[in-house]
Amino acid sequence: MPRKPADPDRWQPCPPGELVGLAGRLKAKRRRRVIEAALATSLAALLMVWAGVYFGVQRSPQPTDFEFGGIACSEVRPIVAKYMSGELDPALAARVREHLAHCAACGRLMEGVQKSVSAPSLPPRLAERPGVAAVIGSRPLISLRAVALWALFSDAAADDAEISPAGWLAAFADQWDDQRWLSKPSGYMRPLDDEGWRARMRAFQALVKAGSGSVDPLLQTLREGTTTQRILAAQVLGYLGQDVPRQALIEVARADSDPAVRLYAIASLGMLGAAEQAALLQELAESESNRDAKKHIAYAVGRNGRPLDAMVTAKLAGWDLGRLDTAKLGQAAPDFELTSLSGETVRLSQFRGQKAVVLVFVYGDT
């Protein structure tokens, strides 16, 4: 069930929950998952977290209750501490995890508590995750919120399938700050320490991986999402092939107020195979005012109806997220296999023992 996009200004803390009723349920649910086990802190720490949450709620003048992940703030608050220590059963933990991924208010409360877990207590699998080291390195103590986010996105933590497409879109929007560009306006570049692109790649892969299950939430995002979300939604739909109704993309390509959304809707129409849409593309070309979107119409025409190679989608869906950002100086360069313009398959490792390689990533002008 798709949800409305998060508007951070609307978030407000929740009312105090009914702790007693949940206590019985919690007792029965003991076994924990690998990551959650690692989040265990001392009982004293738990009580502090609990107390922090409780008093944080007490101060709240106008409590609001949101439901995410099929569980409301008022239900999540009392069991956050148990969640952090991995004492919830997997099904309930998954709902709490999804709730926390979306709920800025609950996240802020956790952050406010700032009961820190020191880096060495992280489990090796989590500590080795790309990006985690950077978080740990940047400060001696890592907040529970940060650990929870990493746990959320760690493949060791849980099956990503537990997060709905709408959940991925919300998590992406939460972490992609569209103001975060180093230089403007001709060459926009994210700062070197940007985390937003990782969230974008995770969401991009998860949404493509979910296949037909992503289509409806993405279409709803195209209608109701923020510009940032609509751009991602329009881009992902191009990878989903036959399940995507063309008409929705056509409407977006015609009428969306943002040129980047139109550009990706056009590109995705092309990726879906647009031979029969030559007239439509012609019509779009006449009404389109943005130079880049216009160029993408020309590309879509130039495909002559050739759809995206299904292998591309398969490669993305099957990619190991653990490889994200793993090219590090002094370490083995991550191997890869790609096809060249002339159709030749090239592996980085084929040059090993023979030649050094100068590897250049280009942006490929639009």
Added chain:
Amino acid sequence: MRDNLKAIEAAGAQLLAVDPHESWSAKHLLQEVGLDTADVHYPLLSDPSLVVSATYGVAFQMRIHTELSNRPATFIVDREGILRYERRATTFSDRPAVDQVLSELKKL
């Protein structure tokens, strides 16, 4: 570009370029400027799934006009497959001069 390529080859290295677009898109671009794929004398590799771009930490980090693309970056991998040099652009035109690349290759 041709001279730069020759200099890199003379230094015993292989140049590989990675473009995030589908290969026909690069062909289309080449045609627009009056070139053919035969005019590209090094492997121009296509990464439309973005998995290699993400592995090397460059995906989604540049906006070229309206489209999101890869942050330009140059890496040097030695004969043993170890990553020895990296330059990740922080501006549109931030890239090493060929002399810099050659001097890095000499250090290997």
